[in-house]
Amino acid sequence: xxxxxxxxxxxxxxxxxxxxxxxxxxxxxxxxxxxxxxxxxxxxxxxxxxxxxxxxxxxxxxxxxxxxxxxxxxxxxxxxxxxxxxxxxxxxxxxxxxxxxxxxxxxxxxxxxxxxxxxxxxxxxxxxxxxxxxxxxxxxxxxxxxxxxxxxxxxxxxxxxxxxxxxxxxxxxxxxxxxxxxxxxxxxxxxxxxxxxxxxxxxxx
Amino acid sequence: xxxxxxxxxxxxxxxxxxxxxxxxxxxxxxxxxxxxxxxxxxxxxxxxxxxxxxxxxxxxxxxxxxxxxxxxxxxxxxxxxxxxxxxxxxxxxxxxxxxxxxxxxxxxxxxxxxxxxxxxxxxxxxxxxxxxxxxxxxxxxxxxxxxxxxxxxxxxxxxxxxxxxxxxxxxxxxxxxxxxxxxxxxxxxxxxxxxxxxxxxxxxx
Amino acid sequence: xxxxxxxxxxxxxxxxxxxxxxxxxxxxxxxxxxxxxxxxxxxxxxxxxxxxxxxxxxxxxxxxxxxxxxxxxxxxxxxxxxxxxxxxxxxxxxxxxxxxxxxxxxxxxxxxxxxxxxxxxxxxxxxxxxxxxxxxxxxxxxxxxxxxxxxxxxxxxxxxxxxxxxxxxxxxxxxxxxxxxxxxxxxxxxxxxxxxxxxxxxxxx
Amino acid sequence: xxxxxxxxxxxxxxxxxxxxxxxxxxxxxxxxxxxxxxxxxxxxxxxxxxxxxxxxxxxxxxxxxxxxxxxxxxxxxxxxxxxxxxxxxxxxxxxxxxxxxxxxxxxxxxxxxxxxxxxxxxxxxxxxxxxxxxxxxxxxxxxxxxxxxxxxxxxxxxxxxxxxxxxxxxxxxxxxxxxxxxxxxxxxxxxxxxxxxxxxxxxxx
Numbered sequence: 107x108x109x110x111x112x113x114x115x116x117x118x119x120x121x122x123x124x125x126x127x128x129x130x131x132x133x134x135x136x137x138x139x140x141x142x143x144x145x146x147x148x149x150x151x152x153x154x155x156x157x158x159x160x161x162x163x164x165x166x167x168x169x170x171x172x173x174x175x176x177x178x179x180x181x182x183x184x185x186x187x188x189x190x191x192x193x194x195x196x197x198x199x200x201x202x203x204x205x206x207x208x209x210x211x212x213x214x215x216x217x218x219x220x221x222x223x224x225x226x227x228x229x230x231x232x233x234x235x236x237x238x239x240x241x242x243x244x245x246x247x248x249x250x251x252x253x254x255x256x257x258x259x260x261x262x263x264x265x266x267x268x269x270x271x272x273x274x275x276x277x278x279x280x281x282x283x284x285x286x287x288x289x290x291x292x293x294x295x296x297x298x299x300x301x302x303x304x305x306x307x308x309x310x311x
Numbered sequence: 312x313x314x315x316x317x318x319x320x321x322x323x324x325x326x327x328x329x330x331x332x333x334x335x336x337x338x339x340x341x342x343x344x345x346x347x348x349x350x351x352x353x354x355x356x357x358x359x360x361x362x363x364x365x366x367x368x369x370x371x372x373x374x375x376x377x378x379x380x381x382x383x384x385x386x387x388x389x390x391x392x393x394x395x396x397x398x399x400x401x402x403x404x405x406x407x408x409x410x411x412x413x414x415x416x417x418x419x420x421x422x423x424x425x426x427x428x429x430x431x432x433x434x435x436x437x438x439x440x441x442x443x444x445x446x447x448x449x450x451x452x453x454x455x456x457x458x459x460x461x462x463x464x465x466x467x468x469x470x471x472x473x474x475x476x477x478x479x480x481x482x483x484x485x486x487x488x489x490x491x492x493x494x495x496x497x498x499x500x501x502x503x504x505x506x507x508x509x510x511x512x513x514x515x516x
Numbered sequence: 517x518x519x520x521x522x523x524x525x526x527x528x529x530x531x532x533x534x535x536x537x538x539x540x541x542x543x544x545x546x547x548x549x550x551x552x553x554x555x556x557x558x559x560x561x562x563x564x565x566x567x568x569x570x571x572x573x574x575x576x577x578x579x580x581x582x583x584x585x586x587x588x589x590x591x592x593x594x595x596x597x598x599x600x601x602x603x604x605x606x607x608x609x610x611x612x613x614x615x616x617x618x619x620x621x622x623x624x625x626x627x628x629x630x631x632x633x634x635x636x637x638x639x640x641x642x643x644x645x646x647x648x649x650x651x652x653x654x655x656x657x658x659x660x661x662x663x664x665x666x667x668x669x670x671x672x673x674x675x676x677x678x679x680x681x682x683x684x685x686x687x688x689x690x691x692x693x694x695x696x697x698x699x700x701x702x703x704x705x706x707x708x709x710x711x712x713x714x715x716x717x718x719x720x721x
Numbered sequence: 722x723x724x725x726x727x728x729x730x731x732x733x734x735x736x737x738x739x740x741x742x743x744x745x746x747x748x749x750x751x752x753x754x755x756x757x758x759x760x761x762x763x764x765x766x767x768x769x770x771x772x773x774x775x776x777x778x779x780x781x782x783x784x785x786x787x788x789x790x791x792x793x794x795x796x797x798x799x800x801x802x803x804x805x806x807x808x809x810x811x812x813x814x815x816x817x818x819x820x821x822x823x824x825x826x827x828x829x830x831x832x833x834x835x836x837x838x839x840x841x842x843x844x845x846x847x848x849x850x851x852x853x854x855x856x857x858x859x860x861x862x863x864x865x866x867x868x869x870x871x872x873x874x875x876x877x878x879x880x881x882x883x884x885x886x887x888x889x890x891x892x893x894x895x896x897x898x899x900x901x902x903x904x905x906x907x908x909x910x911x912x913x914x915x916x917x918x919x920x921x922x923x924x925x926x
Binding site: 131 | 312316319320323324327328331334387390391394397398401402404405408409412413416418419422423426
Binding site for chain 2: 517521524525528529532533536539592595596599602603606607609610613614617618621623624627628631
């Protein structure tokens with residue numbers, strides 16, 4: 107199979123998952139005496155979680171393109187590991203909703219936060235695994251040969267990108283806010299203009 | 312990255328956001344003694360908001376193509392600002408639903424209207440920002456060189472397109488109906504056949 | 517703009533609208549003493565409406581391709597009339613849900629049926645309008661010149677395709693079942709293998 | 722019509738159906754005294770059904786590409802049978818939700834399981850039918866001629882892929898868990914790396 111069709115299908119899943127996030131932001135029921143400003147304000151975790159997940163999926167999409175661009179063909183294993191990556195991307199509307207719902211609750215907030223950053227972690231592990239297979243075991247599929255030092259550097263940056271999500275998942279024990287802050291910081295870090303031109307900065311996974 | 316993949320991903324988000332709008336039009340619960348015609352008639356804000364948002368997203372999609380067509384390549388900053396534009400496009404099903412729900416309510420209608428046109432304003436600002444970066448700071452990415460006067464004219468038209476949304480957002484203090492009418496008029500203005508062939512008229516952002 | 521991007525965006529809206537139809541088929545709430553077979557059986561209008569709308573959107577998609585294939589470029593008017601066509605396609609998940617919900621109700625069923633076939637009628641009118649503009653007023657955009665007799669034949673078949681939906685909408689006064697049966701018969705007629713190779717049969721709009 | 726547009730539209734429906742699956746995983750309502758871990762744990766059928774359906778749609782997508790790649794053009798019948806295949810794919814979010822909802826219920830679980838694997842069976846029958854028409858009756862559309870033995874082998878493998886779903890549907894009489902286990906085993910079997918390079922293993926339908 108040509109990488110083009112893999113890209114087109116993956117782009118579809120990324121675009122749909124990123125757009126489905128909005129379904130988890132609910133419009134407050136109008137009732138007499140409703141203070142809409144207060145109601146909307148109280149839902150700020152939904153907006154923050156929407157923005158963080160939106161940026162994170164967007165950045166993974168950018169990196170996915172860089173990864174697939176290195177291939178001239180794909181085989182069954184690449185297709186299946188890519189499917190696993192998409193499976194975790196597809197879960198993000200659920201984990202984002204879970205985080206937004208429980209962030210301010212006294213109970214369940216730590217677990218929800220751990221699942222939220224855990225889903226980013228799982229997505230990043232699938233991404234790094236796919237990159238590792240492509241760079242080191244699928245050299246016959248490579249669009250052009252790369253020296254091993256370069257391939258090792260790409261993979262190292264990708265694995266380094268897992269660390270913040272691992273920390274965020276562990277720190278969910280302390281506070282759900284800390285977890286959200288770390289995930290947001292990672293998204294901002296990779297999105298900020300300073301990262302421009304540096305594939306390393308652009309790669310959270 | 313080639314502009315083609317940016318276009319394909321953005322088209323996906325535009326197409327999904329525009330089609331998700333329908334999920335906010337609810338079918339009235341059937342109950343004995345229900346006057347379906349009356350129930351459906353009372354929901355006219357949903358249909359108007361659907362039509363206005365649908366046309367607005369459609370016009371932004373048309374303009375987006377004109378903007379990206381000027382590029383022969385995209386860099387990290389273009390990708391990220393485009394992602395910000397898509398983030399606001401992705402919010403429109405929520406702000407449209409909010410507007411439709413509160414338009415006829417005595418409370419919250421002004422705020423809902425301000426958020427509705429405010430989301431169009433935010434989308435248009437992101438669009439103008441992207442256009443400004445592309446036209447004046449990314450000339451190395453341009454598909455072909457353009458005289459500065461022409462670039463300035465394109466940007467001026469885009470910034471002028473912000474004004475109606477700014478006015479609509481301010482006038483939400485007066486009446487939510489005024490805000491909706493202005494947003495609808497903007498959509499009709501750019502969609503009307505007279506605008507045919509004129510890129511200026513076709514560009515609300 | 518090249519017709520390719522118009523096709524890609526339209527394909528996106530067709531594909532999303534066709535897939536969103538499933539969201540209107542609800543899973544019965546499990547309760548002690550629930551007779552699931554009975555509950556699912558009672559929802560047969562949902563399945564019939566799903567199948568009819570799915571086939572109808574699919575056939576419109578096939579015809580849309582035939583129409584756009586005749587163009588070598590698109591202008592602002594083609595984009596806007598196409599957007600209007602997509603606006604009605606985007607409404608189908610709502611009108612399908614309305615039909616499925618009210619078909620068996622004693623009240624509102626006639627109106628729901630009229631709106632259901634009315635939405636197919638509106639979609640077909642938008643389609644015929646677009647075809648008419650393309651065939652008779654946009655000859656400068658045509659991929660290749662066609663004799664007027666051939667263009668007239670294509671348009672006549674398209675307009676003839678409106679008639680069943682007009683009849684179905686009128687007969688909603690008599691019975692919602694009659695309306696559904698006509699819409700289903702139209703979908704089957706165009707889908708049946710006998711129609712193979714005949715563009716006329718393949719064109720409901 | 723060129724196979725490319727058929728592929729693009731089908732890819733869209735596959736990508737949307739696979740991503741809509743997540744909408745059926747619900748976030749537990751936060752209530753004082755809620756044990757979120759327990760609530761989430763009790764919903765394991767949702768996660769298993771999500772994973773099985775996601776992998777199954779993904780594998781069908783891979784096989785769909787292999788099938789369409791053999792064509793240089795498509796005719797009306799191919800379009801319509803493909804539409805029928807997509808109709809069943811589009812139903813999977815519903816049947817998956819049904820399975821996840823009733824798996825642990827004392828009543829309705831057998832029927833829900835039969836419908837779940839039955840929808841995979843229907844999808845596979847549509848797939849095999851399309852393959853049969855393409856391989857044996859549409860040779861004029863083939864990208865390149867294939868010896869009959871090879872065509873017969875491809876079809877036989879496809880029909881063999883129906884058998885597990887038929888067994889799973891019948892065994893729903895015994896236990897819904899058995900049905901789910903068989904469907905999961907089929908998905909894993911085709912996804913496992915050993916299958917790499919073997920089109921036979923990659924083809925459940």
